[in-house]
Amino acid sequence: MHLLPEPVRRLAAWCAVALLVSGVVWIVVRLCVTFRTTVTPVLLALLGSALLRPLFRWLVRGRVNRSLAAGITCAAVLLVVGGVGYVVALALIDSGPQIATSLENAARxxxxxxxxxxxxxxxxxxxxxxxxxxxxxxxxxxxxxxxxVVAEYIAMAVLALLLVFFFLRDADRALRGLRTLAPGGSADTAEAVARRAFAAVEGFMRGTTLIALIDATCITVGLLLLSVPGALGLGALVFVGAYIPYLGAFISGAVSVLVALADRGVVVALWVLGVVLAVQVLEGHVLQPVIQSRTVQMHPAAVLLAITAGASVAGIVGMLLAVPLTAAAFGTLHELRERYP
Structure with a gap:
């Protein structure tokens, strides 16, 4: 080994590290795929806890028992998600035939x-x-x-809701357990990294939800003003698609333009395209910097690669989980970089 030049030895060392890290990552991914019915609810529960933690903290500050506060938060989730799901489903059911007919006319x-x-x-x-x-x-x-498959998804959703309750109630206990498991004197670093990663996911989820609501409202109003059929259903599609950055906006915007082209002609379709592009410009230059200024900023290329990798590993669920997990990874790297420059 000493007969090799210094640059070659360094390159070999880095290659060995890359192979070791790649092997560990591959094993972790394969284990997650094998135990997806357990891993997916845990990840969904972490995302739900990140989104609902402000409400839980507000209840705890109001001297509500932690178990009761977690129960109230989960009940609020059921009411809100159920209400939103009902409104979205009703809009899609009412607008679905119109959208399908418009797309069929566009195909013809x-x-x-x-x-x-x-x-x-x-x-x-x-x-x-x-x-x-x-x-x-x-x-x-x-x-x-x-x-x-539907039954499996329902079971995972129920398990995720139960895990949200425990994650909210026992977050402090989990941090104490993490400090106990941390080797040597790395307890403070492990806790700081965990808090930074969770804060990145928390900020991403809150910001994405708010941005999705603003995008869906603006595009729905534009479609209603242009008298495009199925405006409410298309707005619901925009809201859901906003949780898949870039790709979701492209798909929902393309569907809106095709529906307008089929039912209202080229001029209205161009106006719809202008509305979609204006909303995307507003999101990219105003909403993203202002709303998510405190979260980890990720390059669009990293986001697209994360979405592609998530889709190849776990399909639609992987696409939904890829970006928050990437945000957590970026938060961890930023914390480690600040501690070990």
Whole structure:
């Protein structure tokens, strides 16, 4: 080893460290995928605790018992999430047929402009019934597996809600346990890193929720003023899509433009595109810097890579969890950099 030049030895050392870290990360990811029914509720509960902790702290400062305060917070979550879910579902149910019809009209218009490709699309539509009958057995089995997946998601949601209760009530006890498990004299560092990571997730969740509400309100008002059908449903889609940065805004904005193009023509579609772009500019240059100024600022490339990695590991749930977990990782790195420059 000493026969090698110094730069080569340093490169070999860094390669060994990279391989070791990559191996540990790969093992952790595989374990998380294997035990996803346990890991996913824990991660969702951490996100829920980060979002609901201000309400819990306010109740505790009002001399409410910690267990009672955690119970009230979870009950408030059920009421709020249930109410919002009911409103969103009602809007999508009322607007769903209009949106589907508009998208179908847009597809037909594209087929008409596409010439030969349009004929292929029409042939595909004509043979759709034959294809459905051919793969009917597969569809039936998929329905059965889909029911089991829904049941699994419901079980994970219930477990996540119960974990939110315990995370809120026993957060101080968890920190004391972390300090006990920290080796040597690293208890203060471990607690500081944990607090910084949780604060990054907390700020990200609160800021994203507020930004999603503002985006959905502005775009819904714009769609209503332009008389675009299904405005409430499209606004609900914008609100949900805001939790997947960049990609969610692109998909919801594209759907809104296509619906406007199919029902109101090119001029209104351009106006809708202008509204969507204006809201995105407002979000990028005003809302993000002001609302999330105290959280970890992540480069868009890092966010896109995190979303892609999350989708490849755990699908839609991975896409939702990827950015908050990346925010926690960035918060941890910033804390370590401040302590060990």
């Amino acid at each position: 218009s594209l087929a008409a402009y596409a010439g030969t490709a349009g004929a292929s699309l029409k042939d595909l539509a004509a043979h759709a019934q034959q294809l459905l009958s051919k793969f009917g057995g597969t569809a039936a089995s998929n329905v059965i597996s889909g029911v089991s």
